[in-house]
Amino acid sequence: MAYLWPEDLLSAIESGQMSPLEAFRKLREMENTSVSRDSASLQSSVEQRIETILRELDSLIGLTEVKKLVREIYAFIEIQKRREREHLNTEPMVLHMIFKGNPGTGKTTVARIMGKVFREMGVLSRGHLIEVERADLVGEYIGHTAQKTREQLKKAYGGILFIDEAYSLARGGEKDFGKEAIDCMVKAMEDHKDELILILAGYQKEMEKFLQTNPGLRSRFPIHINFPDYNKQELLQIAEQLCAKRQYQLNSQAKTVLLSLFNPPENNSDDNFGNARTVRNIIEKAIRRQAVRLIRKHSTTREELMVIEPSDLSGVEKCGNV
Structure with missing residues (x-):
């Protein structure tokens, strides 16, 4: 019964x-x-x-290898959890990372997405992202740097501390306060290893030099992710995506003009290349130019209000030179 x-x-x-x-x-x-x-x-x-x-x-446009690696990290964490439930040996989950790449290649966006994944998996309690740079960590006198760094670390507990242009912390040599910030972070990585993930980000060459100045850092950051520059077609897709979000569209002639403006550097040779950030600036400028063109008309159609024409892109510098 x-x-x-x-x-x-x-x-x-x-x-x-x-x-x-x-x-x-x-x-x-x-x-x-x-x-x-x-x-x-x-x-x-x-x-x-x-x-x-x-x-x-x-x-996200492009980033094929980055997406693959993020899924590998997710799979690794999940399998380690399953092994733990079956009382099998597990690998240590050290998830501190190095992100290498030019500005506008999606580093911050990917870090934010990873925070959400880690929160859902129970790796992080909050999964939020605190983005800082040298000025947020380094003080002006002895003891000030440790205080500022601890404050930023405290904000990041339960989530990710994302340090952009991290190599700038080691630029001043032994007497620079940046070294104090690094020491403070290394201590936090040990004392709060279950409630904090550190991501150091910056240009590829500079990050490699940075890791060489402090050999102990490389072993503490086992995951290295390279963010390549976008090719011309990917940049065009980003432009179309940005337009669609704003309810604009590029006509075929404007797309041709836009492709001619894209001049991404080879092998990350141009440190000033902005990638997605530069494309966004171009589209925003084109939208303003379209407004100037249309304001002369007493009435406009829905299509006219949406379409970006080649003339709206005139006077815009090539991406590689921005």
């Missing part, structure tokens, strides 16, 4: 159909079944949320 509610068990005891001991066992079975169902439902919900976040990553 199946009893679905505790009230049914109580009635069975009162009527003599079941002993108190049998009723207690049945109640425990019901509780275990309920917990198992709730756990399975919760796990399914978490997996769905993670997949939604990873689809956000997949929607």
Whole structure:
């Protein structure tokens, strides 16, 4: 006989159909079944949320190898958790990272997405991103740097501390306060290893030099991700995506003009190349030029208000020279 509610068990005891001991066992079975169902439902919900976040990553233009590596990190963490549940040996989950690449290649965006994934997986309690640079960490007198650095670290606990142009912390030599900031961060990585992930970001060549100045850093940051510059077609896709979000569109002639403006450097040779950031500046400037062109008309159609023409791109410098 199946009893679905505790009230049914109580009635069975009162009527003599079941002993108190049998009723207690049945109640425990019901509780275990309920917990198992709730756990399975919760796990399914978490997996769905993670997949939604990873689809956000997949929607980014280009970055094929970056996307592949992020999914590898996700798979590694998940399998280590499963091994732990089965009492198998696990690999240490040191998730501090180095992001190398030019500005506008998606480093901050990817870091923010990873924070969301780590939160859902229980690796981080909050998964938020605190973005800082040298000025936020380095003070002007002895002791000030440690104080400023600890304040930023405290804000990041439960999430990710993203340090842009991290190599600038080692530029001043032994007597520079930047070294104090590095020492403070290294200590936090040990003392708060379960509630903080550090990501050091910057130009590829500068980051390599930075790691050579402090050999101990490389072993503390086992994950290195290279963010390549976008090619011309990827830059055009980014431009079209930016336009679509603003309810604008490039006509075919404007696309041709835009492609001629894209002059990405080879092998990251131009440190001033802005990639997606530069494309955004071009589109925003084109939108303003379109407004100047259309304001002369007394009336405009819906299509005219949306279309970016070649003339709206005139006077814009090539991307590689911005």
